[in-house]
Amino acid sequence: MSTFRRLLGFLRPYRTGVVFSFALAAAAMAATVAIPWLTGRAIDATRRGDRNDLWMLAIVVAVAGLLRLALSVGRRLVAGRVSLGVEVDLRQRLYAHLQSLELGFFDHQQTGQLMSRVTVDLQAVRFFLGYGLIFIGQALFTIVLAGIAMFLLRPELAAIALAPVPFVVLVAFRFGRRSRPAMQEVQQRVAELTAEAEENVSGVRVVKAFAREERQLGRFDHRVGRVFEQSMIATRLQAFYAPFIGFLPNIGLAAILFVGGRAVIDGTLTVGEFTAFYAYLLMLIGPMRMLGYMLGSAQRATASGARIFQLLDRAPAMSVPENAPPLPAGAGRVELRGVSLTFEGSRQQALDDVDLTVEAGSTVALVGGTGSGKTALVSLLPRLYDATAGEVLIDGANVRDVDPRSLRHEIAVVNDDPFLFSATVHDNIAYARPEATREEVELAARRARAEEFVGELPDGYDTMIGERGLTLSGGQRQRIAIARALLANPRILVLDDATSAVDASTEQEIKEALREVMAGRTTFVIAHRLSTISLADDIVVLEHGRIVARGGHDELLDDNELYAEIAEAAGGRSMPREAVG
Numbered sequence: 001m002s003t004f005r006r007l008l009g010f011l012r013p014y015r016t017g018v019v020f021s022f023a024l025a026a027a028a029m030a031a032t033v034a035i036p037w038l039t040g041r042a043i044d045a046t047r048r049g050d051r052n053d054l055w056m057l058a059i060v061v062a063v064a065g066l067l068r069l070a071l072s073v074g075r076r077l078v079a080g081r082v083s084l085g086v087e088v089d090l091r092q093r094l095y096a097h098l099q100s101l102e103l104g105f106f107d108h109q110q111t112g113q114l115m116s117r118v119t120v121d122l123q124a125v126r127f128f129l130g131y132g133l134i135f136i137g138q139a140l141f142t143i144v145l146a147g148i149a150m151f152l153l154r155p156e157l158a159a160i161a162l163a164p165v166p167f168v169v170l171v172a173f174r175f176g177r178r179s180r181p182a183m184q185e186v187q188q189r190v191a192e193l194t195a196e197a198e199e200n201v202s203g204v205r206v207v208k209a210f211a212r213e214e215r216q217l218g219r220f221d222h223r224v225g226r227v228f229e230q231s232m233i234a235t236r237l238q239a240f241y242a243p244f245i246g247f248l249p250n251i252g253l254a255a256i257l258f259v260g261g262r263a264v265i266d267g268t269l270t271v272g273e274f275t276a277f278y279a280y281l282l283m284l285i286g287p288m289r290m291l292g293y294m295l296g297s298a299q300r301a302t303a304s305g306a307r308i309f310q311l312l313d314r315a316p317a318m319s320v321p322e323n324a325p326p327l328p329a330g331a332g333r334v335e336l337r338g339v340s341l342t343f344e345g346s347r348q349q350a351l352d353d354v355d356l357t358v359e360a361g362s363t364v365a366l367v368g369g370t371g372s373g374k375t376a377l378v379s380l381l382p383r384l385y386d387a388t389a390g391e392v393l394i395d396g397a398n399v400r401d402v403d404p405r406s407l408r409h410e411i412a413v414v415n416d417d418p419f420l421f422s423a424t425v426h427d428n429i430a431y432a433r434p435e436a437t438r439e440e441v442e443l444a445a446r447r448a449r450a451e452e453f454v455g456e457l458p459d460g461y462d463t464m465i466g467e468r469g470l471t472l473s474g475g476q477r478q479r480i481a482i483a484r485a486l487l488a489n490p491r492i493l494v495l496d497d498a499t500s501a502v503d504a505s506t507e508q509e510i511k512e513a514l515r516e517v518m519a520g521r522t523t524f525v526i527a528h529r530l531s532t533i534s535l536a537d538d539i540v541v542l543e544h545g546r547i548v549a550r551g552g553h554d555e556l557l558d559d560n561e562l563y564a565e566i567a568e569a570a571g572g573r574s575m576p577r578e579a580v581g
């Protein structure tokens with residue numbers, strides 16, 4: 001189905017509004033078209049010296065004007081409602097669709113590109129659907145009505161006056177064909193510009209830290225230049241075609257002056273009729289210009305629509321069986337059977353034939369060099385990614401067969417660079433359980449050793465945290481994230497480098513608190529410090545996506561060279577005391 005027809009589909013819920021605004025527009029135009037005819041009769045009445053008729057006609061013209069005013073106000077109100085309604089629907093649909101897409105999709109997207117689609121492209125579409133279409137309808141209607149009025153007045157003159165119309169259609173068609181690809185490229189470049197701006201703002205710390213403002217400015221200027229160049233191409237097309245469409249009726253005007261003027265001299269046409277005719281022709285110029293302009297906006301909307309549909313047509317890759325049951329009750333036993341994972345767009349396997357069973361309630365540490373697949377492994381548990389091969393089972397249920405919401409409810413992940421929302425500390429901690437009481441939130445914060453610094457914030461738990469929590473230190477953010485995970489009260493807890501940014505003594509405190517929380521939960525710990533690894537009963541060593549060893553610290557030190565190396569780098573060969581026993 002063509003993009004244009006699909007766009008029209010968005011108007012379906014507003015059928016009544018659309019029909020109504022077209023009807024109002026048509027009635028307003030009928031009143032407008034009546035005015036030149038009435039004017040013509042008034043001029044003839046003047047020539048006859050008929051004061052009564054003149055008086056009557058003046059009143060009727062005023063009434064027609066008032067009618068037109070009322071109808072136009074009504075039309076604008078109804079059309080505005082349709083336009084804004086389409087905007088709301090489109091926004092909600094796009095946003096709901098984005099939410100339904102799997103994490104892997106976002107790995108390959110630039111935030112700015114997505115933002116541009118949900119803002120710039122959406123505006124173009126809603127403007128056209130809400131107003132543009134009605135303007136086009138109104139313009140066509142005026143041309144048809146004025147044409148009929150002219151034919152009724154004088155068919156042969158009308159034929160001359162309307163002769164340019166087929167050319168107008170032809171020119172408009174050519175304009176459309178040339179301008180659509182140009183507009184599509186403009187929209188694409190605007191999206192690139194938005195992406196650049198977004199990265200500059202998000203990455204402002206790095207930009208400042210390396211004093212690279214000028215380089216960023218240079219890149220931004222380059223993008224701005226690209227938008228300018230392409231917009232100029234589109235503008236040149238519009239600059240030529242739109243006035244040209246408006247110019248064509250002027251030819252008719254000249255012809256009518258000549259032919260009609262002669263008819264008046266010959267006495268076969270009254271001055272009033274001639275004036276009315278002339279007024280009709282003038283009346284055509286506006287709508288024809290409007291047609292040219294609106295056809296441009298139709299091209300823009302179609303280009304934008306294509307970009308929006310590209311997004312809407314991207315089906316979620318992660319399928320969930322219909323009526324999938326919730327995760328069955330259990331204590332959090334995890335089993336990976338022959339699991340492999342290759343990320344989209346990657347040639348290398350992140351996990352290669354991994355078999356791993358973690359008994360309920362136990363704590364396992366994953367260690368390995370960077371890129372060895374630790375994060376990849378734990379991201380399979382809440383089904384953030386699907387394994388390319390093999391099965392992931394939690395309490396005996398394949399994660400692919402259960403409702404992902406219930407699954408994710410039971411698994412909390414804390415990583416090294418947690419994302420916090422622009423909201424209060426309380427709301428950030430209570431993110432997974434907004435109904436949690438203040439006491440529960442405070443208890444979670446106490447356990448995560450966040451209580452003290454939260455108490456020092458200006459409004460305590462009600463302090464607003466800046467975007468992404470950037471007003472807090474890395475260690476503070478991690479503690480809020482741990483509190484958030486603890487409050488969720490999950491069956492399985494994943495701490496992926498979750499204490500990497502806190503100092504050793506705070507980590508020690510968090511660890512003690514975690515011991516208490518970890519009791520009765522299955523916990524995965526990814527850490528580079530031996531002191532954190534010591535939280536685990538059991539250590540799994542990963543290398544190039546494969547499990548190469550598993551066991552206790554001492555055992556692995558003796559048996560596994562890679563582990564011995566990692567342990568050495570992580571703080572020495574001997575385990576901290578509290579880990580023993």
Ligand SMILES: Nc1ncnc2c1ncn2[C@@H]1O[C@H](COP(=O)(O)OP(=O)(O)OP(=O)(O)O)[C@@H](O)[C@H]1O
Pocket residue numbers: 107343344346348349350368369370371372373374375376377
């Ligand atoms: N979203 C992704 N898309 C494509 N490739 C990815 C993605 N995430 C990770 N990878 C790749 O998969 C491999 C395993 O990555 P993973 O993040 O699991 O490593 P890790 O062991 O957690 O490392 P680190 O200790 O540095 O965090 C790496 O080669 C990485 O480049």
